[in-house]
Amino acid sequence: MSACIFCKIIKGDIPSLKLFESDKVFAFLDINPLSRGHALVIPKFHGAKLTDIPDDQLSELLPVVKKIVNATGAENYNVLQNNGKIAHQEVDHVHFHMIPKPNLKEGLSVGWPQQKTDMDKLKELLEEVQAKM
Numbered sequence: 001m002s003a004c005i006f007c008k009i010i011k012g013d014i015p016s017l018k019l020f021e022s023d024k025v026f027a028f029l030d031i032n033p034l035s036r037g038h039a040l041v042i043p044k045f046h047g048a049k050l051t052d053i054p055d056d057q058l059s060e061l062l063p064v065v066k067k068i069v070n071a072t073g074a075e076n077y078n079v080l081q082n083n084g085k086i087a088h089q090e091v092d093h094v095h096f097h098m099i100p101k102p103n104l105k106e107g108l109s110v111g112w113p114q115q116k117t118d119m120d121k122l123k124e125l126l127e128e129v130q131a132k133m
């Protein structure tokens with residue numbers, strides 16, 4: 001997609017600090033890192049959300065994330081993949097963040113607004129989702 005900044009990075013039209021490249025995957029350092037080693041791993045196939053990417057283009061992404069975790073030596077880290085504006089997605093090309101968490105101040109801060117457990121509602125949801133899988 002010609003207007004997409006990550007597609008431009010893959011093509012080399014926008015420079016990046018490339019960590020890894022294969023037929024299907026590209027990985028580079030985030031330009032505004034949350035911590036040292038913050039990296040982005042993306043499919044070469046353009047799609048905004050996870051569900052827009054064919055399975056065969058997704059399968060190599062997590063192994064590359066793992067490779068980068070090992071190479072950076074991160075012991076604590078978050079792997080994050082945002083979908084949609086209100087879910088904090090700014091760039092509409094699927095990307096996995098690998099964000100080292102070296103201490104409590106740097107890296108990703110996560111809000112975790114837990115709701116009260118309602119087993120009846122959970123079971124209802126389970127049936128609804130399972131029926132569509």
Ligand code: 5GP
Pocket residue numbers: 005014016017028029030031032033040082088089090091092
């Ligand atoms: P999102 O909020 O969409 O999950 O994250 C997008 C990420 O892409 C942000 O962390 C941002 O710093 C990074 N980013 C945006 N534009 C560029 C760019 O041109 N180069 C690089 N290396 N990273 C970028």
Ligand code: ZN
Pocket residue numbers: 001004005006007008045046047092093
């Ligand atoms: Zn793109």
